Ligand SMILES: Cc1cc2nc3c(=O)[nH]c(=O)nc-3n(C[C@H](O)[C@H](O)[C@H](O)COP(=O)(O)O)c2cc1C
């Protein structure tokens with residue numbers, strides 16, 4: 074048996090977990106009708122197949138109708154959930170993985186205008202800023218009803234054959250009783266003592282035990298330190314931990330540190346790129362040391378070395394690597410094969426989590442197969458006939474195309490005009506808080522090298538260069554170039570956000586950034602400019618700023634920008650720029666009226682996305698077999714591309730990523746994966 078601490082089994086009551094890695098509960102928002110159907114099952118089964126010991130399904134599966142989904146959660150109050158969960162459990166069990174589910178009542182962390190339009194409830198009428206709902210102060214009949222709802226849901230999960238459940242008690246109803254900040258009740262559940270504040274939790278646990286018995290595994294994921302003045306502090310968190318253990322009602326503690334009622338607070342609990350690795354690991358270790366009880370924890374333990382340390386040093390029994398498994402479902406299999414170096418690293422971009430808060434399903438920025446296991450399997454099948462691919466551009470789209478083509482057994486040559494791979498991602502990664510983005514490039518580049526892809530750097534490939542390679546397939550992944558030609562007057566006086574990020578243009582001292590794209594580039598340019606001491610205003614015609622930068626991803630940007638006094642102006646748009654003395658006069662207007670204003674600045678930066686670099690594509694189009702045409706039906710169905718407008722032509726031509734239209738990194742990589750796996 075391996076001596077790797079991560080690969081040692083862990084005994085949790087009667088349940089033997091085959092190693093120390095788990096996926097903590099996280100709702101990827103894949104349910105259909107509130108039920109974990111085929112997409113959901115395939116997602117967990119993939120990770121079970123690759124060796125995860127325990128997968129904690131759902132995330133905030135709702136036990137009651139007045140806890141409507143905040144992000145397309147599993148509805149554990151539905152009886153139909155049993156059949157679907159059973160299918161999922163059976164499949165994961167077949168692969169040797171244990172399965173549990175997180176159950177909760179969301180309390181005030183949801184909205185009343187979804188589901189059945191019932192009022193949300195909490196232990197005080199204070200609203201949660203993130204979800205905005207003003208709750209009803211919970212009454213005795215609500216408490217009695219919800220206790221039974223928990224027990225019903227637990228019984229359903231036992232009936233479905235799950236190995237256990239965990240209750241969620243951070244930022245939801247259960248801990249709204251615990252925290253003096255969110256409990257203003259009188260009486261037996263009131264704020265005046267810890268006994269009273271914990272009464273609801275123990276009532277729920279006792280009701281659950283009555284239904285599921287003593288053997289069924291029941292754990293709790295709970296806050297051990299709110300890190301908030303007046304809230305649950307560490308000493309009280311330790312006391313809560315002891316009481317949970319001593320109650321004999323729970324079998325494991327899954328430790329959370331922090332509070333989650335705003336995007337910024339949540340970002341400290343679930344750190345994103347640029348933030349410290351494993352910031353709460355020592356805290357979780359303190360709880361394990363104090364309670365000597367099975368302790369689980371996850372928070373930016375992204376790499377195997379940190380996970381190994383967490384177990385070897387005795388801080389944790391089970392290590393959650395949740396987003397890491399979204400980026401690479403096969404971590405355990407790779408550890409076991411001695412291929413740790415090939416693990417696709419989670420870069421902390423948080424595209425996965427941010428998307429669910431905007432109503433989308435969780436997708437990984439750099440693994441488009443995640444959540445699409447059925448239509449875009451993680452494994453790439455070999456092609457029947459190896460062919461010669463020429464790919465132009467080594468940004469994320471070009472590298473992914475090269476990786477997939479080489480995995481299919483094709484011969485692959487990549488031309489890149491710069492002397493390094495990366496394209497726009499390389500520029501993005503120059504801002505220290507986004508430096509992890511470069512791993513997205515490095516991983517692909519290293520995989521390509523292992524697969525024998527030939528790279529020709531500093532090669533500005535024109536049509537003749539490409540044709541000289543005698544390709545069977547040409548993929549144009551040349552990306553885009555900053556697009557600033559948007560004004561009737563003064564285009565020659567503005568610079569782009571990418572000019573600032575690349576260092577081609579020095580920052581001004583009084584700068585207007587006009588942000589039409591609403592993405593990270595404007596914020597990164599602002600940070601670079603303002604950190605020189607310059608005055609910076611970011612302006613957008615939209616009604617919110619940075620609409621493409623989602624909640625938790627925005628947080629580190631705000632941590633950087635607010636201390637630098639960067640200001641944000643919404644609903645105003647740049648109309649023209651003219652010279653004025655030594656500086657510039659920007660005329661601004663609005664979509665709402667004819668009102669105009671002026672700004673006197675010394676630099677105007679425009680962020681308006683990129684225009685496709687498409688010359689090469691159009692130069693090659695007429696000599697290609699398909700005239701560049703993509704059969705979208707075949708693309709979506711995963712079938713080969715067979716358009717043949719000129720049957721005698723030697724090669725097929727495709728373009729992908731921003732060379733088609735400005736989109737994002739996920740779109741670029743997904744373009745490449747789903748096209749090239751059919752070629
Ligand atoms: C898409 C997504 C949804 C999540 N939903 C939940 C949830 O419903 N309940 C919960 O306790 N944690 C949830 N989490 C948090 C994870 O369980 C985990 O604590 C977090 O991702 C930090 O661990 P990691 O750095 O290993 O990813 C979610 C995470 C993600 C990525």
Ligand code: SF4
Pocket residue numbers: 396397399400418419420421422423424425426436437438439440
């Ligand atoms: S989107 Fe980013 S944070 Fe989420 S799993 Fe993928 S790489 Fe990790």
